[in-house]
Amino acid sequence: MGEKKKLVLVGNGMAGVRTIEHVLKLTPDAYEITVFGAEPYPNYNRIMLSSVLAGGSDMKDIVINDWGWYEENRIKLYTGDAVVKIDAGKRKVVSKSGVTAEYDALILATGSNPFILPLPGADKEGVIGFRDIKDCNLMMEASKKYKKAAVIGGGLLGLEAARGLLHLGMDVSVVHLNAYLMERQLDEPAAKMLQRELEAQGMQFLMEKQTAGIRGNRRVTGLDFADGTSLEADLVVMAVGIKPNVELAKASGLNVNRGIVVDDYLETSVPGIYAVGECAEHRGIAYGLVAPLYEQGSVLAKRLAGVETAGYAGSVTSTKLKVSGVDVFSAGYFMESPETRSLKIQDELDGTYKKIVLQGDRLVGAVLFGDTSDGTSLFSLIKSREPVAGKEKELLLGFPAGSSGASSPAAKLAAMANDEIICGCNGVSKGAIIDAIHDGCNTVGAIKACTKASGSCGGCKPLVEGLLELYGDGSVGEPVKEGICGCTSLSRDEIVESIKAMSLKNVKEVMNVLDWREPEGCSKCRPALNYYLGMLWPAEYRDEKESRFANERFHANIQKDGTYSVVPRIYGGVTSPGDLKRIAAVAEKYDVPMVKFTGGQRIDLLGVKKEDLPKVWEELDMPSGHAYGKALRTVKTCVGSTFCRFGTQDSISMGIRMEKAFERLNTPGKVKLAVSGCPRNCAEATIKDFGVIAIDGGWELHVGGNGGVKVRATDLLCTVKTEDEVMEWSAAFLQYYREQASWNERTAQWIERVGLDSIKAVLNNAEERRALAGRIDEALAGTTDPWKEIIHNEELRKNFEPLSSAQPVNG
Ligand SMILES: Cc1cc2nc3c(=O)[nH]c(=O)nc-3n(C[C@H](O)[C@H](O)[C@H](O)COP(=O)(O)OP(=O)(O)OC[C@H]3O[C@@H](n4cnc5c(N)ncnc54)[C@H](O)[C@@H]3O)c2cc1C
Numbered sequence: 001m002g003e004k005k006k007l008v009l010v011g012n013g014m015a016g017v018r019t020i021e022h023v024l025k026l027t028p029d030a031y032e033i034t035v036f037g038a039e040p041y042p043n044y045n046r047i048m049l050s051s052v053l054a055g056g057s058d059m060k061d062i063v064i065n066d067w068g069w070y071e072e073n074r075i076k077l078y079t080g081d082a083v084v085k086i087d088a089g090k091r092k093v094v095s096k097s098g099v100t101a102e103y104d105a106l107i108l109a110t111g112s113n114p115f116i117l118p119l120p121g122a123d124k125e126g127v128i129g130f131r132d133i134k135d136c137n138l139m140m141e142a143s144k145k146y147k148k149a150a151v152i153g154g155g156l157l158g159l160e161a162a163r164g165l166l167h168l169g170m171d172v173s174v175v176h177l178n179a180y181l182m183e184r185q186l187d188e189p190a191a192k193m194l195q196r197e198l199e200a201q202g203m204q205f206l207m208e209k210q211t212a213g214i215r216g217n218r219r220v221t222g223l224d225f226a227d228g229t230s231l232e233a234d235l236v237v238m239a240v241g242i243k244p245n246v247e248l249a250k251a252s253g254l255n256v257n258r259g260i261v262v263d264d265y266l267e268t269s270v271p272g273i274y275a276v277g278e279c280a281e282h283r284g285i286a287y288g289l290v291a292p293l294y295e296q297g298s299v300l301a302k303r304l305a306g307v308e309t310a311g312y313a314g315s316v317t318s319t320k321l322k323v324s325g326v327d328v329f330s331a332g333y334f335m336e337s338p339e340t341r342s343l344k345i346q347d348e349l350d351g352t353y354k355k356i357v358l359q360g361d362r363l364v365g366a367v368l369f370g371d372t373s374d375g376t377s378l379f380s381l382i383k384s385r386e387p388v389a390g391k392e393k394e395l396l397l398g399f400p401a402g403s404s405g406a407s408s409p410a411a412k413l414a415a416m417a418n419d420e421i422i423c424g425c426n427g428v429s430k431g432a433i434i435d436a437i438h439d440g441c442n443t444v445g446a447i448k449a450c451t452k453a454s455g456s457c458g459g460c461k462p463l464v465e466g467l468l469e470l471y472g473d474g475s476v477g478e479p480v481k482e483g484i485c486g487c488t489s490l491s492r493d494e495i496v497e498s499i500k501a502m503s504l505k506n507v508k509e510v511m512n513v514l515d516w517r518e519p520e521g522c523s524k525c526r527p528a529l530n531y532y533l534g535m536l537w538p539a540e541y542r543d544e545k546e547s548r549f550a551n552e553r554f555h556a557n558i559q560k561d562g563t564y565s566v567v568p569r570i571y572g573g574v575t576s577p578g579d580l581k582r583i584a585a586v587a588e589k590y591d592v593p594m595v596k597f598t599g600g601q602r603i604d605l606l607g608v609k610k611e612d613l614p615k616v617w618e619e620l621d622m623p624s625g626h627a628y629g630k631a632l633r634t635v636k637t638c639v640g641s642t643f644c645r646f647g648t649q650d651s652i653s654m655g656i657r658m659e660k661a662f663e664r665l666n667t668p669g670k671v672k673l674a675v676s677g678c679p680r681n682c683a684e685a686t687i688k689d690f691g692v693i694a695i696d697g698g699w700e701l702h703v704g705g706n707g708g709v710k711v712r713a714t715d716l717l718c719t720v721k722t723e724d725e726v727m728e729w730s731a732a733f734l735q736y737y738r739e740q741a742s743w744n745e746r747t748a749q750w751i752e753r754v755g756l757d758s759i760k761a762v763l764n765n766a767e768e769r770r771a772l773a774g775r776i777d778e779a780l781a782g783t784t785d786p787w788k789e790i791i792h793n794e795e796l797r798k799n800f801e802p803l804s805s806a807q808p809v810n811g
């Protein structure tokens with residue numbers, strides 16, 4: 001095979017990575033791919049940030065391609081590392097951290113930045129845009145401390161931000177420049193109906209208000225308006241539009257207008273450099289919605305794969321506001337002009353409004369409020385430019401649904417032509433979804449995996465569900481069931497039960513017997529099956545390393561520059577001069593650039609080269625701290641009664657006893673423990689998966705705590721008297737979690753899902769508790785220290801030898 005060409009993507013966002021997905025499908029082996037992302041995350045669904053804010057989705061659900069995907073496709077990924085320079089002459093890019101990557105083809109997909117009004121005070125703390133995970137987290141944090149939020153801009157983004165902030169319990173005022181909302185998508189009657197609906201949900205509006213300044217000292221306290229009035233606010237979200245992110249392109253001498261100017265093949269003014277997504281300007285337009293960006297990505301991928309394409313000719317767009325309880329749709333040219341005619345109906349009783357706009361004998365635009373079920377069909381007609389003369393009133397009054405005249409959603413779906421687009425974001429037609437259903441996709445998740453439909457804004461999910469009911473294999477009327485991933489429609493419990501009942505013993509066998517749709521599975525189901533098999537057959541199952549993520553395969557956390565971090569186990573956080581000397585000697589010998597204490601009272605050697613890992617482990621001569629795995633991580637302890645004058649119990653020895661008992665335990669998600677010597681709780685046991693707090697004459701046992709993005713304080717499980725009881729209850733709790741939780745589910749999520757009472761009911765039964773504790777011993781009996789295993793095995797050591805080809809960066 002000839003040498004692969006080098007493809008570099010700058011911007012790990014929605015449009016760029018979709019382009020890479022297409023390239024991989026069209027020509028999997030043509031390119032060695034490198035991706036740079038300024039954000040420290042894998043590729044995620046930015047659209048769903050609105051839903052995360054409004055409580056409809058969890059941050060972990062919005063990842064489109066997880067770390068494993070890059071690894072599987074041998075993509076070299078640099079996250080949290082923006083490209084700062086393009087050397088077009090030498091065909092290479094340089095990142096902020098100094099990484100250089102050469103390219104044969106370069107794709108710029110740098111997206112947009114929120115437009116921040118250049119007002120006095122706009123740099124104050126608490127003034128933000130709404131664009132990424134960081135902004136979303138800032139809003140969620142602010143809502144815990146502050147009450148009054150102002151959103152500047154009553155467009156799509158501003159209203160979705162405002163709805164999210166309302167959900168988070170804040171008082172929300174939307175400050176809008178225009179006389180009515182969403183004037184870029186709606187006409188006045190629809191906008192007024194929308195405003196009334198949002199007011200009923202609790203939103204307040206300040207219309208025709210121009211913000212003149214932002215008040216406050218360090219943090220914002222309010223807004224001043226040009227008309228002399230003001231508003232108190234301790235959080236200000238600016239949602240007044242976006243600016244394509246073109247700085248890098250401009251500095252590199254590319255032709256830049258509002259966006260980076262591209263031709264119909266997405267090529268910029270410099271050959272070999274392409275631009276796609278919101279940063280690109282095609283025929284004078286820089287788009288701000290995913291559907292056109294995905295179309296661009298598909299054309300560019302064909303170009304890069306050498307597949308013939310007619311090129312990108314521009315897009316007509318449609319939008320839907322993602323605010324629950326409000327249905328708004330807009331498409332095409334929706335405002336009247338001397339060249340157009342419009343037909344409207346408004347029903348103030350039902351709260352619906354519909355307008356269609358015609359030019360000559362063609363439909364060119366539509367606005368719907370209250371009932372948007374005709375949106376898909378109207379949009380198809382706008383795009384197809386099919387003549388509609390004589391059918392105008394029919395279009396206004398509703399689509400024909402056969403001789404019955406029924407206008408139920410199912411009848412409308414059935415009456416749709418097969419080439420009508422169901423999923424606007426991904427351009428998926430009714431026919432393509434029916435084909436997928438006939439090919440065996442019988443859940444929304446499976447259809448998403450096969451066709452991408454419903455995978456972006458989620459607005460078409462009801463239609464996809466409707467098609468499943470209509471064309472699914474006898475499942476009409478049955479609730480649509482989602483499997484653990486797109487490869488299966490089986491739930492976690494069904495899979496675990498089948499493995500037990502049929503005595504299935506390896507990942508491949510499970511996939512074969514349970515009719516996996518994808519014979520090789522995916523990065524979601526493979527590690528999950530590997531875990532369930534290990535949990536069910538502790539004595540005989542051989543862990544399938546290839547089903548694990550890079551960190552767990554290399555027993556170290558891979559860092560963004562491709563090096564690893566090494567965290568040896570330090571029981572209870574108690575070390576010794578001998579261990580410290582060895583750690584220091586290893587750090588010096590292997591030029592470890594940073595030695596850092598972790599939050600879990602361990603020592604982290606950061607920046608170790610992969611090839612040095614076995615030698616580092618050997619010379620440290622300490623057990624693995626499992627800081628990289630879904631496993632028992634740390635047992636944090638306070639000094640307790642040994643030294644502290646408040647301590648009522650010996651928290652250190654309790655913690656060490658627990659860590660020695662449970663080290664090497666594989667768990668569905670990572671598990672952190674802590675033991676505090678008195679209720680002052682210096683070891684922060686109330687944000688751990690299992691927290692132990694000494695009280696007079698005994699111990700309180702707390703469960704289900706979590707730090708991180710979504711902090712959850714523990715629930716009290718019970719109070720016990722002796723250390724032996726602590727051991728028995730913690731063992732039983734951990735084993736019950738191992739047996740019942742889904743892979744990748746932390747204790748906090750598991751408890752929220754199943755309820756603490758159901759767990760207490762099992763553990764309060766002494767017989768069951770002891771049986772669980774017995775089973776955890778069986779699970780632990782077969783475990784060995786992974787570092788030691790590799791040190792003493794020449795074959796395994798070979799995996800750490802340097803590879804000449806690129807190593808993917810994963811976390
Ligand atoms: C809250 C919200 C809701 C939305 N809802 C919808 C919706 O319902 N429907 C819809 O169609 N659209 C919606 N959008 C718009 C949609 O998300 C964007 O159109 C889409 O994400 C743009 O994709 P992109 O790849 O061009 O840019 P992005 O997804 O923004 O990706 C660009 C990436 O490039 C990175 N980057 C920038 N410069 C560099 C550099 N020099 N080096 C490395 N990396 C760099 C950025 O950090 C970013 O991660 C929404 C947007 C937001 C913020």
Ligand SMILES: NC(=O)c1ccc[n+]([C@@H]2O[C@H](COP(=O)([O-])OP(=O)(O)OC[C@H]3O[C@@H](n4cnc5c(N)ncnc54)[C@H](O)[C@@H]3O)[C@@H](O)[C@H]2O)c1
Binds near residue numbers: 117152156241319
């Ligand atoms: N559901 C969706 O499709 C969706 C949701 C969120 C975001 N988006 C996309 O994200 C991008 C950003 O959205 P957006 O709403 O910020 O952009 P936008 O340009 O659509 O709307 C900005 C709004 O802010 C108003 N405005 C401008 N200056 C103002 C000022 N000084 N004071 C008060 N109001 C002012 C404008 O009148 C306009 O209505 C767009 O491309 C949008 O399409 C789409």
Ligand code: SF4
Binds near residue numbers: 640676679
């Ligand atoms: S938790 Fe209590 S015993 Fe432990 S260090 Fe703090 S005050 Fe001392």
Ligand code: FES
Binds near residue numbers: 422456
């Ligand atoms: S319409 Fe947005 S995901 Fe289908």
